[in-house]
Amino acid sequence: MEGKADASPVTEADRAAERHLRALLAERFPNHGIWGEEYGAERADAEWLWLLDPIDGTRAFITGRPLFATLISLLHRGRPVLGLIDQPATGERWLGLAGQPTRFRGPFGGRPGTRRCPVLAEAELGCTSPDIFDAATRPRFERLRAACRRVTWGGDAYGYGLLALGCLDVVAEATLKPWDWGALVPVIEGAGGRCTDWEGRPLTLASGGEVLAVGDPALLQEALRVLG
Numbered sequence: 001m002e003g004k005a006d007a008s009p010v011t012e013a014d015r016a017a018e019r020h021l022r023a024l025l026a027e028r029f030p031n032h033g034i035w036g037e038e039y040g041a042e043r044a045d046a047e048w049l050w051l052l053d054p055i056d057g058t059r060a061f062i063t064g065r066p067l068f069a070t071l072i073s074l075l076h077r078g079r080p081v082l083g084l085i086d087q088p089a090t091g092e093r094w095l096g097l098a099g100q101p102t103r104f105r106g107p108f109g110g111r112p113g114t115r116r117c118p119v120l121a122e123a124e125l126g127c128t129s130p131d132i133f134d135a136a137t138r139p140r141f142e143r144l145r146a147a148c149r150r151v152t153w154g155g156d157a158y159g160y161g162l163l164a165l166g167c168l169d170v171v172a173e174a175t176l177k178p179w180d181w182g183a184l185v186p187v188i189e190g191a192g193g194r195c196t197d198w199e200g201r202p203l204t205l206a207s208g209g210e211v212l213a214v215g216d217p218a219l220l221q222e223a224l225r226v227l228g
Helices: 012-028 058-062 138-147 157-164 184-190 217-227
Strands: 033-036 040-042 048-056 069-076 079-087 092-097 103-105 124-127 150-153 170-173 194-196 211-214
Touching (some): 048 058, 069 184, 092 157, 092 184, 138 170, 157 211, 184 194, 194 217, 211 217
Parallel strands (some): 124 150, 124 170
Antiparallel strands (some): 033 040, 048 069, 079 092
C-alpha cells in the first residue's frame, strides 16, 4: 500500500484491477476514451468516455470493511449514460442505464427503488466522512446535517447504492472526481432519485466535486436551499 499526494491510500489491487479493465475496454472499444483514477486519461475528449475507479473506498478495503466498491461508468459527450456499482464482498451489484430502471442483484434479493421522503426533517443523511469538507463546504454541509433526522457516516459509493435501495434519503459529499460520481448518476436516477451538484446543476467533467443525491425528487429543492 502507498499514499497518494492527497494522503489517500492506493494498493496494488487498485492498480491491477484498473490495468485489467483498461486492457479489456481498449480491446473491445478501441475508439473510446478511458479515464481511470490510477492511470489517468487516454482520449478524454472522445465522444464515448469510460470512467474507472477500481476500488472506491480503499480505506475500507485495506481495513477489511465491506463498504468499498468498483465503479465503472460510460459518458456520451460528457453525460453519464451507464453506471455500475459492484460490491464483490457482499455480492451486490447496481446497474444503471440512462432512461431505464436501475437493476440490482444481491444475495438476499431486493428491488432497487428510492423511498418517499418529501421533507428533510424525516430524512436519513449519508456521508463518507466529515474530513472531506473544507472551510467553504463544511458550514454548508452542517446546515444540511442539522436539517435532517440523523447522519450516518461511512460508505463511499456504497452509500449511494443504499440510497437507490431506499435505505438512505440524502447523500451529500465534496471533493469527488468524475470517476467517483460517473456511475452514481444513472443508478440513482434510474431508481427514482436525483443526483446533481450543490447548485442543482447536472454533473459534468467541469463540476467542482460537490455531489448531492436525493431519493425523493421532492427533497431536492429543500436540500439545495439549505446548502445555500
